[in-house]
Amino acid sequence: MPIIMWLFIVPFIASFAILALPSKVKPFIKLFAFLLSLIPLIILMINHFQLKDMSINYPWIPSFSIGFFLKIDFLSLIFLYLTALIIPMSILAVNRKELAHTPLFFSLILMIQGLLLGFFMARDLVVFTIFWEAMLLPLYFIINIWGSGNRQQAALKFLVYMIAGSVLMLAAILFLYFTAEGSNGSGTFNLDTLQHIAATAPNAQWVFLIFLLAFAVKTPLFPFHAWLPDAYCHAPTSGTILLSAILSKAGIYGFFRISLELYPQLLKEWSPALLTLAIIGVFYGGLAAWMQNDFKRLIAYSSFSHVNFILAGLFVWQEPAQAGAILQSINHAITITALFLVAGWLESRVQTTSMNQISGLAKYMPKLCWLTLFFVTVSIALPGTNNFVGELMILFGLFGQNPWVAATLGLSIIFSVIYMLRFMQCTYFGVPSSFQSKWIDIGAKELLISTPLVFMILWIGIYPGPFLDAINQIISLAHGEPS
Amino acid sequence: MKLTLQLSDLFAISPLLILLISALVLLLIESFVSHQAKKYSAWLSLAAIIFAMFAAITAPASENILLTSWLEFDPLARFFTVLFLSIGFVSVCLASSFFEHFDAPTHGEYYFLLLSALSGLLLIGSSADFLTLFLGIETLSVSLYILCGYMKNWRFSSEASLKYFLMSSLATAFLVYGIALIYGAAGTTKFSALLPAYQKINTLSTQTLFLSGAALVTLGLAFKAAIVPFHIWAPDVYDGAPTPVTAFMAVGTKIGAFAAFVRVFMQALHGFNPIWNEGIALLAYPTLIYANFVALRQSQLRRFFAYSGISHAGFLLIPLAADMSGGTTEAIPSLLFYLVVYSLATFGAFAVLAYLDKRSQGVVLFDLYGLFHRSPLQAGILTVCILTLAGIPPTAGFFAKLFIFKVAFQAGYHALVVVGLLTTIISAFYYLRIISVMFSEKSNEKEVYDYSIPAIFVGVASAAAIAAISIYPQPLLSLLLTIGK
Numbered sequence: 001m002p003i004i005m006w007l008f009i010v011p012f013i014a015s016f017a018i019l020a021l022p023s024k025v026k027p028f029i030k031l032f033a034f035l036l037s038l039i040p041l042i043i044l045m046i047n048h049f050q051l052k053d054m055s056i057n058y059p060w061i062p063s064f065s066i067g068f069f070l071k072i073d074f075l076s077l078i079f080l081y082l083t084a085l086i087i088p089m090s091i092l093a094v095n096r097k098e099l100a101h102t103p104l105f106f107s108l109i110l111m112i113q114g115l116l117l118g119f120f121m122a123r124d125l126v127v128f129t130i131f132w133e134a135m136l137l138p139l140y141f142i143i144n145i146w147g148s149g150n151r152q153q154a155a156l157k158f159l160v161y162m163i164a165g166s167v168l169m170l171a172a173i174l175f176l177y178f179t180a181e182g183s184n185g186s187g188t189f190n191l192d193t194l195q196h197i198a199a200t201a202p203n204a205q206w207v208f209l210i211f212l213l214a215f216a217v218k219t220p221l222f223p224f225h226a227w228l229p230d231a232y233c234h235a236p237t238s239g240t241i242l243l244s245a246i247l248s249k250a251g252i253y254g255f256f257r258i259s260l261e262l263y264p265q266l267l268k269e270w271s272p273a274l275l276t277l278a279i280i281g282v283f284y285g286g287l288a289a290w291m292q293n294d295f296k297r298l299i300a301y302s303s304f305s306h307v308n309f310i311l312a313g314l315f316v317w318q319e320p321a322q323a324g325a326i327l328q329s330i331n332h333a334i335t336i337t338a339l340f341l342v343a344g345w346l347e348s349r350v351q352t353t354s355m356n357q358i359s360g361l362a363k364y365m366p367k368l369c370w371l372t373l374f375f376v377t378v379s380i381a382l383p384g385t386n387n388f389v390g391e392l393m394i395l396f397g398l399f400g401q402n403p404w405v406a407a408t409l410g411l412s413i414i415f416s417v418i419y420m421l422r423f424m425q426c427t428y429f430g431v432p433s434s435f436q437s438k439w440i441d442i443g444a445k446e447l448l449i450s451t452p453l454v455f456m457i458l459w460i461g462i463y464p465g466p467f468l469d470a471i472n473q474i475i476s477l478a479h480g481e482p483s
Numbered sequence: 484m485k486l487t488l489q490l491s492d493l494f495a496i497s498p499l500l501i502l503l504i505s506a507l508v509l510l511l512i513e514s515f516v517s518h519q520a521k522k523y524s525a526w527l528s529l530a531a532i533i534f535a536m537f538a539a540i541t542a543p544a545s546e547n548i549l550l551t552s553w554l555e556f557d558p559l560a561r562f563f564t565v566l567f568l569s570i571g572f573v574s575v576c577l578a579s580s581f582f583e584h585f586d587a588p589t590h591g592e593y594y595f596l597l598l599s600a601l602s603g604l605l606l607i608g609s610s611a612d613f614l615t616l617f618l619g620i621e622t623l624s625v626s627l628y629i630l631c632g633y634m635k636n637w638r639f640s641s642e643a644s645l646k647y648f649l650m651s652s653l654a655t656a657f658l659v660y661g662i663a664l665i666y667g668a669a670g671t672t673k674f675s676a677l678l679p680a681y682q683k684i685n686t687l688s689t690q691t692l693f694l695s696g697a698a699l700v701t702l703g704l705a706f707k708a709a710i711v712p713f714h715i716w717a718p719d720v721y722d723g724a725p726t727p728v729t730a731f732m733a734v735g736t737k738i739g740a741f742a743a744f745v746r747v748f749m750q751a752l753h754g755f756n757p758i759w760n761e762g763i764a765l766l767a768y769p770t771l772i773y774a775n776f777v778a779l780r781q782s783q784l785r786r787f788f789a790y791s792g793i794s795h796a797g798f799l800l801i802p803l804a805a806d807m808s809g810g811t812t813e814a815i816p817s818l819l820f821y822l823v824v825y826s827l828a829t830f831g832a833f834a835v836l837a838y839l840d841k842r843s844q845g846v847v848l849f850d851l852y853g854l855f856h857r858s859p860l861q862a863g864i865l866t867v868c869i870l871t872l873a874g875i876p877p878t879a880g881f882f883a884k885l886f887i888f889k890v891a892f893q894a895g896y897h898a899l900v901v902v903g904l905l906t907t908i909i910s911a912f913y914y915l916r917i918i919s920v921m922f923s924e925k926s927n928e929k930e931v932y933d934y935s936i937p938a939i940f941v942g943v944a945s946a947a948a949i950a951a952i953s954i955y956p957q958p959l960l961s962l963l964l965t966i967g968k
Contacts, residue, residue: 061882063960064889126885130876137875140915144922145855152919159915163875164908170885171900174892 003047004054004070004121007080010039011114018107026102033106034091037113041084044077051077055123065188070121074474078326078467079120079253082333085452086245087113090238092449093341095348105146108138112242119250125173125189132169132214135250136162139235139242147234154234161227165217172210175203191261198262208263211254212274219251221274221311222281225304232300233353237344240296244303244340245333252307252329255314256474267317274315279409281308286415290422296353298423299343302379302416303336312409313394321397323471328390330467331460335387338375338453342368345446346427349439355423360432365441369428371450376424378457380417386460488549495545495556497538498564499605502571505531506598513591520591525579525937528594532572532601539564552673555611555746558966559815563608563742566823570735571601573830573941577727580837580935585634585725593633597731600626604735608742613662613672616743620658620707623739624651627732631724637843643723650716651706658703664696674751681755697759700747708740710800711770714793721789726840729785730833733792734826741799741822749815754808764804764899770797771902775909782848784836787913788829791872794910795825798903801887805894813893815967817886820960824871824883824952831868831945835861837938854921862921864942871949873914874907879952886960 001009014036021029044051055071072080091109112135119131136159144155176194179201181187188194198204217224232240259267267274285305292298310332313325343353345368350358362369381387391413399406460467493500509527513520544556554560574597582590599622606619628651632644666672668689669680684690702713709717721729748759774797778790799821806814838861839846839854855862867878874880884907888900952959 060955061957061960063957063964064885130881133876133881137870141922144919152923156912156915156919160908160912163911167904167908167911168901170888171897171904174885174889174900177889178892 002054002056003043003051004056004072007040007043008070008114008118008121010043011037011110011117014039015107015110015114018103018110021103029102029106030091030094033110034088037088037091037110038084040113040117041081041088044081044084057123060127064126065186066126067124067190068127069124069190070118070127071123072121074470074477075253075256075326076120078330078470078474079249080117082249082330083113083116083120083246085456086241086333086337087116089337089341089449089453090241090245093238093241093344095237095344105142108142109238109242112138112246116246116250120253123191125176125191125194127189128191129166129169129173132250132254133163133166135247139239139247142239142242143231143235146236147239148236149234150230151234154230158227158231161217165224166214168210169214172207175207176201191257195261199265204263205266208259208266211258211262215251215254215258217251218254219248219307219311220304222277222284222308225281228304229297229300232303233294233296237340237347240300240344241337241340244300244336248303248307249329249333252310252314252325255311256326259314267315271315271317275312275405278308278312278315279405281305282312282409282412283415284308286412286419289419290415292419293355294353295355295423295427296340296343296347298355298419299336299339302339302419303332305412305416306332306336306379309391309394309409309412313390313397316394316398316401318397318401319472319475320400321394323468323475324390324393324395324397326471326474327460327464327467328387328394331386331390331457334453334456334460335375335378338450338457339372339379341450341453342372342375345442346372350436355426358427358433359430360428361439362428363432364439365428367447368442371442371447372428373424374454376420378461380420381413384458384461386457386464389461389464486549488547491543492545492547492550494538495542496550496554497542498535498568499602501531501535501538502598502602502605505534506595506602509591509595509598513589513595517589517591520589524591524594525575525582528575528598529572531598532568532575536565536568536572539568551611553612553615554606554609556609559745559750560609562819562963562966564605566738566826567601567604567608567735570604570731570738570826570830571597573834573945574601574727574731574735576937576941577730577830577833577837580938581725581727581840583935584841585843587634593630596626596630596633600630600731600735604739604742607739607746610743610746611674613665613674613747616746617659617662620739620743621655623736624655624707627728627736630728630731631720633728634725634843637723637725639723639843640725641723643720646723647716647720654703654706654713657699657706661696661699661701661703664692664699666696668693668696674746677751678753678755681752694756694758697748697752697755698762701759701762704740704743704747705766708737708744708796708799709789709793710766710796711773711793714770714774714796717793718786718789721792722783722786722845724785726785726833726836726845729788730830730836733788733833734829737792737796737799738822738826741796741818744803745815745818748803749806749818754806754810757807760804760807760894763800764896767797767800767804767899768902770794770800771906775906775913779909779913781913783844784846784848784851787848788832791910791914792829794906795821795872797906798884798887799825801891801896801899801903804899805890805896807894811890811893812968813886813964814890816960816963817883817890819963819967820886820956821883823959823963824879824949827945827948827952828868828871828880831864831942831949832872834938834942834945835865835868837935838942848917848920851917851920852923856924860939861942864946865921866918867946867949869914869917871953873911875911877953879949879956882952882956 051072058068060066060068115131115135122128140155140159177187183197282305285301289298289301310325310328313321347353378385381391395406603619603622610616628648631647632641634640706713774790774794781787802814802818836846839850871878871880874884891900
């Protein structure tokens with residue numbers, strides 16, 4: 001079997017293997033799940049140099065001319081690495097003692113991994129759509145079964161929003177299918193073929209709009225974010241990480257994949273409107289984060305703000321800005337994983353997410369405090385960290401097009417400083433609240449877990465060269481095409 | 484021309500004969516040794532159905548004019564026969580698990596009626612003449628009137644039975660009247676002669692006669708399929724009937740009605756007049772919209788499945804509307820694919836309901852609270868089936884919808900596609916609410932439920948079949964594409 005197929009199928013095998021484990025090994029199940037989730041990363045690393053342009057195309061449903069067509073290009077590769085890295089982190093974020101039905105939980109996470117890997121490689125629009133929607137189901141169950149508070153409602157809201165956003169995608173891909181039939185004589189869902197005909201087809205703007213709507217809900221772009229606060233807050237920590245770090249990237253990947261390949265011209269034309277929405281989103285997220293008294297909600301809104309920052313970079317039709325947007329997707333995934341990880345550790349210790357009830361924790365949990373502070377400074381894009389590079393590139397690109405807009409967007413960084421430092425101020429500094437015995441500072445285990453994240457942050461922050469090389473190739477490919 | 488029936492001809496119709504004979508045998512056993520009948524009736528019916536299934540697969544097609552003028556022996560007929568027999572098999576399983584919880588004075592009669600209804604379905608699926616079609620529909624309906632009220636001491640059940648009888652006989656009257664008008668205009672009741680006869684009609688009055696007949700036949704069948712605005716009976720009847728009967732109606736009657744549609748309008752009168760297609764499309768809109776909105780408010784699950792069934796009937800109307808002359812060739816396969824997926828998912832769901840069914844009022848949403856913690860297997864089966872009904876990828880329900888929308892696109896019904904997709908948002912909401920309830924912690928009953936083997940078998944088999952179709956739908960698709968040609 002080709003490597004690419006292994007890459008896709010291993011998480012599913014792992015997912016069933018976890019369910020089938022005998023009860024004797026239950027204590028080690030987290031370790032097992034973690035090791036199994038590392039396999040895709042290992043496959044990616046071992047075959048790193050052969051992966052580019054690798055593809056498989058099996059006839060899956062020939063009656064509909066649907067092929068199981070997976071292909072890896074640079075854009076996929078970046079998101080594949082991201083998935084392979086973040087999923088193990090999210091497994092490590094699980095506090096196993098709090099969970100009932102643990103095997104099912106890990107099995108679902110591994111299933112998400114497989115679906116995401118498939119999604120990032122899919123080149124057939126039906127396969128793309130199937131993975132796009134199927135990845136929601138495991139997340140729905142994770143929120144629904146293991147969430148907190150009003151979790152059922154949050155999960156239902158999440159899934160119904162997602163389905164509402166992407167339900168018309170089915171009509172859009174059928175439309176493309178018949179467009180291809182009209183111009184080539186045979187219908188196809190193959191992106192390689194559609195690339196040449198989609199943009200010139202009649203009603204292209206409607207089809208593009210449907211795709212944009214789906215991606216906008218999932219990412220989410222302002223004002224399609226109504227599902228976000230509840231879902232982020234009521235999900236268990238690892239679920240929140242999956243939502244913020246990976247699911248939003250699926251949306252961003254969708255934006256890149258469909259708009260750069262099928263409709264570059266339309267994206268260029270609609271750039272002002274989309275850019276406006278994204279910038280409103282950045283500020284809305286920032287202001288909302290400022291107003292929160294719940295640190296999980298605060299981080300959720302900061303994530304929303306940052307994701308819209310990425311989209312702003314994408315919607316500027318400028319090479320550096322789009323390169324920055326791709327880089328920033330990696331950065332955001334790493335940073336938000338780190339933030340939710342430390343927030344989860346904090347939550348499991350103080351048993352609350354309200355910032356009103358806690359203060360001055362630095363005295364009792366110094367290590368957690370300094371680790372959080374490090375990730376917070378990363379989030380506010382201090383020079384030397386990865387976010388600085390990405391945001392600078394986006395602003396740089398935007399500046400070339402419209403300095404005033406760039407200056408406005410630049411202000412948002414001040415917002416992020418304000419709300420993030422307010423979070424630090426409220427929880428860790430200030431007058432210490434009375435100590436409780438269950439507050440134990442993080443130990444070597446937690447520090448070890450956060451090491452890869454710190455490493456990635458500093459690597460991209462100090463030496464982003466290798467990443468930028470890969471990204472520039474994607475961008476120049478997209479821009480080099482006659483459009 | 485042979486004018487006597489050979490042995491091979493009898494073999495060709497053996498599925499029907501086997502069902503009828505075993506139904507009569509069941510009745511005899513019931514009359515003479517009724518205490519034995521309670522124990523063995525279900526097994527006997529299962530054996531008969533399996534035997535009939537075997538016969539249906541192996542039987543040669545008859546070419547005897549005595550049979551072919553009444554019955555079709557094409558691959559489609561064989562497919563319908565196998566499908567209906569499977570439905571019968573599942574219905575017997577569900578009924579036997581129902582009788583584990585509820586005691587009726589006799590069990591033998593129940594299976595007699597079920598097998599009779601089944602033979603009616605078989606007749607519909609292979610009918611080649613309006614008369615056989617009508618015979619099939621009536622055999623099915625009359626058996627169902629009694630089955631609906633089978634639990635005599637259930638108040639709602641008797642009400643449902645009477646309601647169904649009154650409304651359904653009215654619809655039957657329309658159907659017969661329609662057939663009569665068509666006969667008056669075309670001079671034949673044979674399906675194969677209908678289209679040529681229609682095309683030969685040259686006076687406006689005769690054409691009007693024919694079209695009125697077609698409209699009345701459509702009305703009669705739409706009633707049986709529970710299509711808005713002819714659906715009023717369905718919620719009450721589904722609600723009041725015993726759960727296995729509801730399951731049989733939700734799947735068997737619905738598929739029977741659509742099989743009749745396929746035989747009359749998609750094959751015999753294929754694309755005879757675009758007005759008919761327009762009319763069907765006009766029925767599809769209200770069916771999709773109304774049923775989905777009303778389903779939002781249901782908490783009694785038999786009633787809920789009535790509305791869910793109506794909304795699926797709306798989807799099934801789409802290929803009917805799209806089946807125009809010179810249009811798509813995939814209308815029948817898409818309809819059949821949807822029917823198969825729908826029946827698997829509905830039966831799977833009813834198998835889980837059979838497990839929870841403890842009162843005559845049936846299962847309400849509240850009974851599902853915490854089902855996942857009580858029985859992960861049941862919750863898993865119900866989840867798979869519900870997701871399939873909602874048509875969420877990667878389940879087979881998604882492919883079924885994709886196929887139907889593709890056909891609609893080909894026929895140019897873009898608005899129907901958009902309305903269909905938008906109503907799936909609403910349906911996603913009410914289907915997912917069921918799943919949410921199952922996974923909640925609150926368990927209102929501590930009682931330990933005992934598994935019923937036949938129901939569990941049905942549930943697991945349905946879920947497994949759905950999984951198989953979801954992962955690799957191609958074999959079923961290519962089979963249906965060859966059948967529907």
